[in-house]
Amino acid sequence: MGDVVSSHLDESRRGMITARTRDVMKQFSDVYEQQYAVALFNSVRFEIEGGGGPQSQLLHRKASDPLAGRSIFSGSLFQYLEENRKWRNRFVFVPNSYTISLYESKAAHERSLHPKLTINCAGYRALTSMEEYMELINTSLPGIKAKVGNNPFIKCPTQFPLILWHPYARHHYFCVMTEKEQNKWHAVLQDCVRHSNNGLSESNTVQTPAFTDAVRLYRQDKGHYGTWEMMCGAPPQILAYLVMETLQPELRNVIGPRLKGKMQQRQRNWMLISDAVYKQVLSQTTGQYDALVEACEAQRVPLDASLRTDMDQIITSKEHVCGKIRALVLPKAEKLLRTSVQPYISSILEALMEPASRGFSEVRDVFFKEMVEISKNTLNGGGKEKLGDHMERLSMLAFHPVKMQSCYAKVEQLNLEGLQQRFDVSSPSVFVSRAQILMREQMDNVVYTFEQLLQQSLDAQGENDMCKAIQRCQDRVLKKYDYDSSTVRKKFFREALLQIIIPYMLQQLSQSCSPELPRFKELIFEDFSRFLLVENMFEEVVLHSVTKDIMMAVKEAAVQRRHNLYRDSIILTNSDPNLHLLGESPSVDWATKFGGDEPEVSLGGGIEGGGSGRRRRQIVSMIQLEGLPLAYESCLEVPGVELIPEEEDAEVSESKEEEEEHEEDPGLPEDPKSPDSINEIRDLINPVVEMMIPVPKENQSDTTNGMEPTNATVVVEDGVQEDVSHVTTLVEDVPRKSPKSKTSPQTILRQLVGSKKQEDDKEHQEEAAIQNGIKEMKITEQEGDRERIAEVCAAVSDSESSPQPPLATDSHPHDDSGFQSPSNEGLDEGKPQPVTNGLNGEDKIIDPVEVEVLLA
Known part of the structure; x- marks a missing residue:
């Protein structure tokens, strides 16, 4: 396979890829440097003037890494090796960084050996059927249409596959033995993808908005408006997607017709070539982005000093220029709003609210079920050790992929069909992922608040009547969750509506307004020109023109009881001050508090930042395989499968495969035969x-x-x-x-x-x-x-x-x-x-x- 890559990616073509990546990064760097200064101005202004909305009723965990000293999951599954086209058993370990590490065996992991493969799941999709995978594969090369029911080029030995698909990078194929395993592994893989896609830190109030605005403006300059589903992962990965967005179609049109062989072989060869190109691009964007951020950060101190000195004059100048731009843009924006946007706001909001409300309601139900189990344990006299075990599991409920899967599944039903084409929404996956991240944050806030309240109650009243204390804390936390989930959902609805409507309005207005914008640059002083950009002020005017309609639509929806939303006026400011004093307390270590034993699972505490001398605790329990021998995890190959034949020679090797399976399984009865020795x-x-x-x-x-x-x-x-x-x-x-x-x-x-x-x-x-x-x-x-x-x-x-x-x-x-x-x-x-x-x-x-x- 390496010959295929080297023959189609020679030195001249690799040089072309390097030059194209350099050009894209040069254009992006110019936009990023401009947006970095604007983001710094907005951050300093917010710091000086203050602001914000309703105060959160739940506590937020102060720890930067709530998963420190823990791992997500580990277990054995079968991986398809493209090198020899065979399936092999692999031990998979998912640390708290959500990267997937595959080892030769469990013993290799326990000896801290290097993994055979490490997968960063950003940009991937976790699939559970070959049919769904083939639908995506059949669109990879132009001019190739697969026949209905065409066999894939990979023969899965079981009926429970797990596939990680990526539009540019290498695909990964796994399979398991039971449906129970498949469901659990699928939930874990989806959580890895979800976490990796949310790679931009919201706590960084300068670099994150500067990067997102730079990517959006760069794509708008190329004519791409609307949401972008590849806005996922770390910044270097997003920049690699930005390069591949235009580079891959060009290479596919040039290389695709030259690929030889059957359709499956051509698809496989193209995936290998695409993966090689993506790796080359990613290595370049990583180094160049790091250099870009370092150069901007070096100028941050003098820019910050200049901002704080001239903040009043900069704000006055901005308001003056915005007034001029508003006089030009607002009449056109209001006309477009009345005719093409307002009639669809309620439909978009309804499509967003139904699945999101069901998902947040499921979060409440999952937490309540866990509380019922804890209450049962207390009533049945389970003791402090049992309570400590339950609380340890509860503390990681938000990060348990399997238990949270029912919540995530509710939001995955979000469907914007009929609206996507009109408003240039490429996929609802952007909104689904954002809602799922918010649901996980809310669950973590609920659990953390309950822990702090229960600890306070036990310290004050002792452990005489724990059942009543648990019940009081539970009722108090659920009431606060109802308020907070309402606030979070309304904010999510407003942001989603803006992400759908604003790009559409900018695309419609830019043709008539963009030629007029350069003349407004003359109204800005040269010393302030780095912080005040006409393009940003134009977008702010359009944003304010539609904000009022969006706010009104969300308020009208809050009146309807079926959505379980509350009015903002109900949420009290600075309510429950005693509770917020607990927010400064560290997380409770229930195993130590109640004298519990050391965690059961030991998974290499020295790996991935778990080395605190304690054994790494695993969030998801190990899979118990019913009806299978205990030695299953130690097997080295797929049971009864020595060679999985390819599609082109499946018929020829069918008889050979049966003979090999017969030889591998000594338990099969042998046919009588004459003596040979x-x-x-x-x-x-x-x-x-x-x-x-x-x-x-x-x-x-x-x-x-x-x-x-x-x-x-x-x-x-x-x-x-x-x-x-x-x-x-x-x-x-x-x-x-x-x-x-x-x-x-x-x-x-x-x-x-x-x-x-x-x-x-x-x-x-x-x-x-x-x-x-x-x-x-x-x-x-x-x-x-x-x-x-x-x-x-x-x-x-x-x-x-x-x-x-x-x-x-x-x-x-x-x-x-x-x-x-x-x-x-x-x-x-x-x-x-x-x-x-x-x-x-x-x-x-x-x-x-x-x-x-x-x-x-």
């Missing part, structure tokens, strides 16, 4: 009969393993007498039984020489044979001669003539498949193995002796 022919001529006789404890030390020649006869199943040529004594170490349950020698000999169905006239012969056997055993105990054992067997055989049932209760034909030498017979698992009397010559307690009789 001398040993197998010898075994057919000289069959082996296994017999068990007891040995007295006094003579156990004299009994050793070995084969001794002897002369005797034995009656086999078909009634024919066979001569005994050799007797092999095998000593087996088995657990000793109690005297009550121990079988007597008489009973064992009865099982050897006769069955329950013997005729009445044979009873005297049987008793005589038993008495002879007992006498011979006593002689063997006194003399310690091993040869007497074979004579006892021969005597018993002689006493039983051909009309009697066979002596041996268990007859196994010798089977040598060619992998063992004859001297290693009987060493397989589950069969008695020869054991010496002791490793160092000491006596060893042995109950039975297994005797193999070779029939000549």
Whole structure:
């Protein structure tokens, strides 16, 4: 496959990619430097003037990393290796950074070895069906239309696949054995994608707005208005997507027609080429963006000093210029608003509110269910340790992908079909991801507030009546959540409406207004020109023109009870001051507070920032596989699959695959076949009969393993007498039984020489044979001669003539498949193995002796 990449990406083409990336970064850098100064001005102005909306009723966790010392999930699944086109078992570890690390085995992870692969999930989509994946793949190359029901180029060994798809980077293929595993892994992968896509920090009030505005203005300059679903991940990744947005179609049109082979092979080769191009672009954008941020940060101190000195004059100048721009833009904006925007605001809002309200309501229900479990534990006298365990799990509820999946699924039903084309909305995924992030933040705030309130209550009143304390804290927190979730949802609705409407209005107004904007630059003093840009002021005028209508639409929706929204006037300012004093307290360590044990899961605390001397705690519990052996996680390959054939040679290799599966699984019955070796022919001529006789404890030390020649006869199943040529004594170490349950020698000999169905006239012969056997055993105990054992067997055989049932209760034909030498017979698992009397010559307690009789 590497030859395909190198042949289509030669030095000249790679040079073209480097030059194109450099040009894009140069244009973006100019826009970013301008927006950096504007963002710094807005940040300093907000700091001086203050502002904000209603105060939050819930507490916010102060810790920068609430997942410190924890991991998200770990387990085993099967990964498809493109190098050899095989599936292999991999141990997957998801740390608190949400990057996916794949190891050769669990032992390799515990030894802190480097992972085989590390996946940054930004920009990916987690899929659970080959059909959905093929729909995306079939659009990768132009001019190729796959037939309906066409087989994918990857054959999944199970019906539970997991696929990570990316428009530019390499795809990753996994599969699991059960539907339960698939659901849990899918939730974990989706959470990794969700967290990685939210890579821009809102706490950075300068770099984040400067970057987002620069990307938006750059794309608008290229004619791309509206939301952009690839605005996800870290800034260098977003810049790489910005380059690939125009570069990939050009390369695809040039390279696509030159790809050879069948459709599946051409698709695979194109994905390899696209991944190589993306890696090259990403390496360049990473270095150039870091240099750009460093250069801007170096100028921050003098710019900040200049802003604080001339803030009043800058604000006055901005208001003057905005007034001039407003006189030009506002009449056109209001006309556009009345005719093309206002009729659709209620429809857009309704499409957003239904799934979002259900999602936030599900957050409340999930928290309430967890509280019910804690209350049950308290009422049933679970004790402080049990309460500590429940509170430990509750503290990480917001970061539990499986428990939060029901909340996230409600928002995924958001559908803007019919509105996307009109307002240039590429995909609702932007709003879905934002709502899910807000839901997780609200859940974390609820849990953190409850923890602080419960700790305060227990410190004040003690642990005498914990159930009532838990109930009071729960009711208090849920009431605050109702207010906060209403405020957060209304803010989300306003932001979503602006993201949908503003780009549409800018696109419609720019054609008539943009030529008039340069003349307003003359009204700005040169010293203030870095902080006041005409393009930004034009967007602010358009924004203010539609804000009033959006606010009114949201207020009207708040009156409707079915949305569970509250009016802003109900939320009190500075309410519950005692609660907000608790916000300065650190998070409660419930395991330490209630004397709980160390966490159960140890997953390499020294990796990924977990090295505090404590064992890393895992948020999602391990998957319990019902009906599968415990050794499943230690297997190295897919059960019964040695080679997954490709689509083009599936029919040719079908028979070979069945043979390989047959060889891999020793439990499958083998078809009868003729002997192929001398040993197998010898075994057919000289069959082996296994017999068990007891040995007295006094003579156990004299009994050793070995084969001794002897002369005797034995009656086999078909009634024919066979001569005994050799007797092999095998000593087996088995657990000793109690005297009550121990079988007597008489009973064992009865099982050897006769069955329950013997005729009445044979009873005297049987008793005589038993008495002879007992006498011979006593002689063997006194003399310690091993040869007497074979004579006892021969005597018993002689006493039983051909009309009697066979002596041996268990007859196994010798089977040598060619992998063992004859001297290693009987060493397989589950069969008695020869054991010496002791490793160092000491006596060893042995109950039975297994005797193999070779029939000549």
